[in-house]
Amino acid sequence: MLMLKEHFSVNSLGHLVVGRLDAVELAERFGTPLYVVDEQRIRERYRRFYRAFSSQWSEARVHYALKANSNMAVVKVLQSEGAGADVSSETELRIALKVGIPGEKIVFNGNYKTQRELELAILNDILINVDSFQELEAIDKIALRLGKRARIGFRINPDIRADTHPYIAVGLRESKFGFDVISGQALAAYKRAKEMSSVEILGIHANVGSQILDAAPFVEEAEKLMKIVSEIKERFGIDLKFVDLGGGIGIPYKPEDRELPPEEVAEKVVGVVRRVVQEKGLEKPTLLLEPGRFIVADACVLLARVGYTKERPGMPDWVAVDAGMNALMRPALYGAYHHIELANKMNQRNEHLVNVAGPLCESGDFLGKDRKLPKVEPGDLAVVFDVGAYGLAMACQHTAQPRPAMVLVNGDKAEVVRKRETYEDLTRLDQIPSWLL
Incomplete structure (x- = not known):
């Protein structure tokens, strides 16, 4: 066929x-x-994804996930389109900086960031999505030594089951990523960070997996993230500037696969965010999206x-x-x-x-x-x-x-x-x- x-x-x-x-x-x-x-297909896919979300929510930013394809020319194409970057290693971080993506448009994810990587991220004003209490302590110490305030968010584990290969289902409670929500670790992380002098709490992040062709897991993710955003404001008086929904929208690989239009995801997800912002009287956050596969x-x-x-x-x-x-x-x-x-x-x-x-x-x-x-x-x-x-x-x-x-x-x-x-x-x-x- x-x-x-x-x-x-x-x-x-x-x-x-x-x-x-x-x-x-x-x-x-x-x-x-x-x-x-x-090259033109990459540009078409980026523009479609960006329009899908920015047409629903004016403060939306697309951070291309370099893990999908970190070739410097590919990243440069996306930089020329205005994309930010989602990085998970020192080399990806350096590639993003080298092609001209400014530090404030780079998000650093991952469950193990070395001291050297954290130093580089802090010096370049990169948003670090913290993955553990020990990493939080390390960031605070490094930032203090450098005389900087580290820009941070926290990756939470939303415990969401998505229909994808188990190796790329990263939002399950048993996965290695993020702060556990059910036990209260996620809220405890924000409480601990508020006591630190060398970190600036800016965001929250989650990712449910990769190659997902159903909008339901993204809607569930938005519901769970916004619930925590509300609790953080209520308990600690913190208005989060960034709500990072990660990536994960898949593509049709097989002839029988149904495409998941990003427009469908954007409409449903932004609907959740808009409702909670209005109901809880929250400041309007910037939505961060981290597509990789969909674009390239x-x-x-x-x-x-x-x-x-x-x-x-x-x-x-x-x-x-x-x-x-x-x-x-x-x-x-x-x-x-x-x-x-x-x-x-x-x-x-x-x-x-x-x-x-x-x-x-x-x-x-x-x-x-x-x-x-x-x-x-x-x-x-x-x-x-x-x-x-x-x-x-x-x-x-x-x-x-x-x-x-x-x-x-x-x-x-x-x-x-x-x-x-x-x-x-x-x-x-x-x-x-x-x-x-």
Whole structure:
């Protein structure tokens, strides 16, 4: 079944077109395996997401989640659109700063932030969403030493069950993230912070998970967050400036998946926020959103060259391509589905049942199983869709395979935005001890 989203097309040769460029020609020009990112699609998705919320709530800010794809060119595209950043490591933080996102538009999340990361965040006036009491104490001490007031919010654990893979369901009470609400830890954290001289309490944050295609968990999250916002005002006299709803809106990966429009989420979530603000007489907070996958996932494809095919009587043929779980981890790690076609045979009927595998020494090294494609031959070009989020970001060097190159396409222009790794790249940090020389 051909599953082609609106920003792709097929030319007269039957080849996939990304932007205005032939995918087959891109593979020949830049080699494979190759990530290809459509800049205009990223811009379209960002603008749609931003409009969805800003049209409902004037004080809404979008902080792109760099964990989805931290390539500097991708982040620069979003910076040029006015996006802020959601970061979870020193490198992501430095990338955001380097492309021109100011510290006050960066949010730092995560359950373990090192002393060095906290220092960098405090010095750059970044909003730190605190994840534990010990981290709160560390922030206060570092800020005192630096002569700064750290800008903080608290990540709370809302105990919300979302229909997604358990590894990316991060809002459950048993997950490692955030202050527990049920036991009273969340409110206790605000009470403790109010006693500190070197922190400025600005916000509250939660995240229910990733790849969610139902608005209900986001509505439940908003209800629980705003209940705590009201309690914080009532008990401690603190009007929170930021209510950070995190990210999590998914995309259709499978032909049968239903899209969750951000407009639907925005209308329902903002409805909750507006009602509670009015009922409780709260100051109007700025809503922070942290989308990643929604913005970049379907803007990118992975091109992989077919090397060999292998028949197994009574079973799907095996198709070996030059990209595997080293280039795209999600199928092996999550059992995730990514749609696959042949970029050079888009007009041919998908009638042959195959498994598409990579070159690694693992049975789990596959990109898709039980897929129907045209008759596959060596030299064909497989295209794996929807890989812009957690594709290259999770790539590895299993069996010393170099990670792929990435090109950015803008209309009929294309440039490398991440070079292909080489033998020298993979070995430059290795050292042989003196006694073996």
